[in-house]
Amino acid sequence: xxxxxxxxxxxxxxxxxxxxxxxxxxxxxxxxxxxxxxxxxxxxxxxxxxxxxxxxxxxxxxxxxxxxxxxxxxxxxxxxxxxxxxxxxxxxxxxxxxxxxxxxxxxxxxxxxxxxxxxxxxxxxxxxxxxxxxxxxxxxxxxxxxxxxxxxxxxxxxxxxxxxxxxxxxxxxxxxxxxxxxxxxxxxxxxxxxxxxxxxxxxxxxxxxxxxxxxxxxxxxxxxxxxxxxxxxxxxxxxxxxxxxxxxxxxxxxxxxxxxxxxxxxxxxxxxxxxxxxxxxxxxxxxxxxxxxxxxxxxxxxxxxxxxxxxxxxxxxxxxxxxxxxxxxxxxxxxxxxxxxxxxxxxxxxxxxxxxxxxxxxxxxxxxxxxxxxxxxxxxxxxxxxxxxxxxxxxxx
Amino acid sequence: xxxxxxxxxxxxxxxxxxxxxxxxxxxxxxxxxxxxxxxxxxxxxxxxxxxxxxxxxxxxxxxxxxxxxxxxxxxxxxxxxxxxxxxxxxx
Amino acid sequence: xxxxxxxxxxxxxxxxxxxxxxxxxxxxxxxxxxxxxxxxxxxxxxxxxxxxxxxxxxxxxxxxxxxxxxxxxxxxxxxxxxxxxxxxxxxxxxxxxxxxxxxxxxxxxxxxxxxxxxxxxxxxxxxxxxxxxxxxxxxxxxxxxxxxxxxxxxxxxxxxxxxxxxxxxxxxxxxxxxxxxxxxxxxxxxxxxxxxxxxxxxxxxxxxxxxxxxxxxxxxxxxxxxxxxxxxxxxxxxxxxxxxxxxxxxxxxxxxxxxxxxxxxxxxxxxxxxxxxxxxxxxxxxxxxxxxxxxxxx
Numbered sequence: 063x064x065x066x067x068x069x070x071x072x073x074x075x076x077x078x079x080x081x082x083x084x085x086x087x088x089x090x091x092x093x094x095x096x097x098x099x100x101x102x103x104x105x106x107x108x109x110x111x112x113x114x115x116x117x118x119x120x121x122x123x124x125x126x127x128x129x130x131x132x133x134x135x136x137x138x139x140x141x142x143x144x145x146x147x148x149x150x151x152x153x154x155x156x157x158x159x160x161x162x163x164x165x166x167x168x169x170x171x172x173x174x175x176x177x178x179x180x181x182x183x184x185x186x187x188x189x190x191x192x193x194x195x196x197x198x199x200x201x202x203x204x205x206x207x208x209x210x211x212x213x214x215x216x217x218x219x220x221x222x223x224x225x226x227x228x229x230x231x232x233x234x235x236x237x238x239x240x241x242x243x244x245x246x247x248x249x250x251x252x253x254x255x256x257x258x259x260x261x262x263x264x265x266x267x268x269x270x271x272x273x274x275x276x277x278x279x280x281x282x283x284x285x286x287x288x289x290x291x292x293x294x295x296x297x298x299x300x301x302x303x304x305x306x307x308x309x310x311x312x313x314x315x316x317x318x319x320x321x322x323x324x325x326x327x328x329x330x331x332x333x334x335x336x337x338x339x340x341x342x343x344x345x346x347x348x349x350x351x352x353x354x355x356x357x358x359x360x361x362x363x364x365x366x367x368x369x370x371x372x373x374x375x376x377x378x379x380x381x382x383x384x385x386x387x388x389x390x391x392x393x394x395x396x397x398x399x400x401x402x403x404x405x406x407x408x409x410x411x412x413x414x415x416x417x418x419x420x421x422x423x424x425x426x427x428x429x430x431x432x433x434x435x436x437x438x439x440x441x442x443x444x445x446x447x448x449x450x451x452x453x454x455x456x457x458x459x
Numbered sequence: 460x461x462x463x464x465x466x467x468x469x470x471x472x473x474x475x476x477x478x479x480x481x482x483x484x485x486x487x488x489x490x491x492x493x494x495x496x497x498x499x500x501x502x503x504x505x506x507x508x509x510x511x512x513x514x515x516x517x518x519x520x521x522x523x524x525x526x527x528x529x530x531x532x533x534x535x536x537x538x539x540x541x542x543x544x545x546x547x548x549x550x
Numbered sequence: 551x552x553x554x555x556x557x558x559x560x561x562x563x564x565x566x567x568x569x570x571x572x573x574x575x576x577x578x579x580x581x582x583x584x585x586x587x588x589x590x591x592x593x594x595x596x597x598x599x600x601x602x603x604x605x606x607x608x609x610x611x612x613x614x615x616x617x618x619x620x621x622x623x624x625x626x627x628x629x630x631x632x633x634x635x636x637x638x639x640x641x642x643x644x645x646x647x648x649x650x651x652x653x654x655x656x657x658x659x660x661x662x663x664x665x666x667x668x669x670x671x672x673x674x675x676x677x678x679x680x681x682x683x684x685x686x687x688x689x690x691x692x693x694x695x696x697x698x699x700x701x702x703x704x705x706x707x708x709x710x711x712x713x714x715x716x717x718x719x720x721x722x723x724x725x726x727x728x729x730x731x732x733x734x735x736x737x738x739x740x741x742x743x744x745x746x747x748x749x750x751x752x753x754x755x756x757x758x759x760x761x762x763x764x765x766x767x768x769x770x771x772x773x774x775x776x777x778x779x780x781x782x783x784x785x786x787x788x789x790x791x792x793x794x795x796x797x798x799x800x801x802x803x804x805x806x807x808x809x810x811x812x813x814x815x816x817x818x819x820x821x822x823x824x825x826x827x828x829x830x831x832x833x834x835x836x837x838x839x840x841x842x843x844x845x846x847x848x
Contacts, residue, residue: 083631083632083635083636084628084631084632084635086624086627086628086631111635112635113631113632113634113635115627115628115631115666116666117624117627117662117666118658118659118661118662118665119658119659119662121620121621121624121659122621122623122624122627122658122659122662123624125617125618125621125624125625125628125659126621126624126625126627126628126631127628128617128625128628129592129615129617129621129624129625129626129628129629129632130628130629130631130632131628131632132615132629133590133615133628133629133632133633133636134632134636135631135632135635135636137628137632151618152618152621155617155618158470159470160469160470221469259468259469259470259472261590261613261615261629262613263587263588263590263613263638263641264587264588264612265474265612265613266473266474266475266476266608266610266611266612267472267473267474267608267612267613267614268471268472268473268474268602268605268608268610268614268616269470269471269472269613269614269615269616270470270471270472270615270616270617271471271472271473271599271602271603271604271605271606271608271614271616272599272600272603272604272605273471273604273605274604274605277462277467277471277605280464280467281467281469281470281471283464284467284469285469288469462606471605471606472606473602473603473605473606473607473608473614474606474608475606475607475608476563476565476607476608476609476611477563477564477565477566477602477603477607477608477609478563478564478565479565479607480565480566480567480603480607481565482564482565482566482567485570498552499552500552501552501554501555505554505555505556505736506576506736506773508568508571508572508573508575508576508579508772509564509566509568509575510560510562510563510564510579511564514554523564525564526564526565528570529570530570530571530572530762530769530770530772531570531571531768531769531770532571532769532770532771532772532773534770535770535771535773535774536773536774544770
């Protein structure tokens with residue numbers, strides 16, 4: 063059934079169709095309408111077997127989801143920005159407790175300065191928690207990802223929580239046509255949650271107890287291995303979803319017109335949509351350009367990055383966040399993936415920081431970045447990390 | 460005792476009784492019950508934080524020295540002072 | 551042979567890591583006798599996160615969900631929601647936390663759980679400081695106490711503020727049932743936990759649990775301390791059901807100095823302080839008696 067809905071509405075539909083046992087969430091702009099849509103579903107009896115806890119903070123939202131997960135229910139929550147940051151401690155717990163839950167994070171800038179607009183800093187700051195992370199480009203992808211992610215997470219080789227991110231306002235509050243699948247079809251694709259490790263009444267079980275140094279590393283290694291193994295599960299599930307519902311997304315990364323490209327931009331989220339249009343227009347002018355859409359950031363698609371590096375002359379890693387280290391997080395991980403690449407590909411790579419705090423990434427911005435990338439690939443780098451579009455305009459050749 | 464990698468579940472779930480840990484080795488003093496003075500009030504059984512006193516068939520309390528940490532609560536709560544904390548062997 | 555005054559069945563076994571004479575050990579032992587086998591228990595960071603033992607050992611013969619420090623109220627909300635969603639409504643869902651994880655860092659999630667009318671039991675075992683991390687003060691530490699963050703020093707730096715009254719905070723939430731309990735009175739404690747389990751809604755039990763390690767007291771005196779704290783009126787035994795107060799024991803008052811001087815954490819207090827403290831205790835006791843009279847008339 064096709065409807066014209068916002069990213070938040072798509073999120074709520076995705077959650078509903080996945081038949082969660084417990085939803086526990088706390089409102090924060092711009093995620094608020096997610097919790098409201100869910101409340102409406104509850105009020106209209108469309109989530110009969112779901113318990114909805116209107117908790118008193120995001121930290122409690124995540125904590126109650128974890129314990130509900132241990133007690134054997136499929137759980138869902140959503141948040142944004144400072145709410146996600148507040149959850150940080152218990153995000154670590156959810157991953158270590160191997161709760162296969164799904165959370166939608168609406169990517170929003172961190173304050174101060176206060177900002178409610180799109181920025182990836184909030185999600186990126188959680189990249190070391192052990193959560194899987196995927197960036198949605200449009201509202202259809204959000205809905206599809208909620209359903210897919212439960213299937214991926216609940217796979218016994220994975221059992222890691224999944225974070226689906228969507229850009230604030232560009233997706234959360236913007237309507238797009240979305241095909242909402244039928245419940246029966248989703249039920250066939252995503253069976254009921256039947257966990258192995260869960261509460262057994264009357265049995266001696268201590269979930270998450272104290273472990274001495276002689277065993278702790280092994281538990282963490284198991285998490286790392288699961289993250290590694292999830293790559294195949296991601297690709298398989300995406301393909302399976304495509305077979306069932308007619309839509310798949312290219313696995314960990316999607317290459318758009320990269321096969322014969324010289325210059326490619328690598329990025330995530332809604333600015334990829336803008337970049338696609340820029341690529342199409344530049345191609346008409348004869349420029350051999352493409353866009354590599356980073357979907358999954360955790361696990362990191364290092365194999366796809368290495369493949370990309372072998373195909374092109376120059377890569378512009380553009381991102382909506384920063385590490386306050388040397389370059390942004392995508393740039394760091396791309397560089398990290400390539401240093402020990404057995405194929406030894408060494409394309410020109412430059413980091414572009416754009417769109418923080420909801421600053422619009424316009425078509426011209428993307429074209430400027432392509433222009434700069436091409437120029438510097440052939441004439442040498444000026445600065446490794448370039449903040450694009452600052453108030454004092456930099457000269458781009 | 461460490462488990463091997465393959466034995467470990469994905470998340471630590473403790474499922475073994477702690478009775479394998481003989482906390483009796485913590486003791487400095489040990490309670491000795493004089494059954495002649497005992498009135499079978501069950502106070503010692505009731506107030507032991509380590510569940511280290513059990514009531515036998517005859518109704519008399521017995522100390523499980525494998526686990527008794529020698530705290531002395533039983534001696535303190537005994538109404539007839541039938542329990543003596545002695546500086547005996549820990550075994 | 552005297553009949554047992556508390557249930558015989560044990561759900562906690564020996565071999566756990568509690569200190570000699572641990573009041574918290576008794577608190578759990580008694581609470582589980584009241585709760586029975588159909589119980590899921592959630593424990594945050596506190597002494598009881600360590601007491602069951604190191605993986606793979608557990609001294610509790612029940613499902614135990616270990617959690618982060620401040621989340622007990624949220625955790626039991628989640629467990630109850632999950633069990634309800636699965637149709638398992640006849641299982642007790644219990645949070646068991648120390649005073650730090652209840653009155654300080656855990657206060658928000660406890661408040662949320664109670665306010666939402668969650669069908670769960672919250673038990674706080676109160677040893678009057680952050681004991682698991684080495685005897686630092688909490689808001690449950692009474693005035694005059696030595697702790698490692700309120701040492702006496704040369705400037706009388708001991709704990710200066712009054713003990714936070716959690717039960718009164720719970721009453722202000724319109725909680726259906728809340729009560730104080732002490733490990734010296736296991737029959738009363740067990741009756742109250744049983745009562746809490748029968749309520750379809752939130753309940754809060756505040757158990758006084760002496761800590762010989764943190765209080766610098768003789769381990770053999772833990773139960774005696776838990777008795778004297780009640781008889782000196784410092785920690786009255788009472789329960790509040792739907793706003794109606796009931797004092798369970800109106801003992802003949804014993805001198806508070808007798809109670810205080812059994813503990814090294816109070817040994818720096820002089821008679822002037824003790825006298826002032828005693829007056830405050832009696833004032834609070836009087837208030838409680840009036841509350842009982844006032845609320846029973848309504």
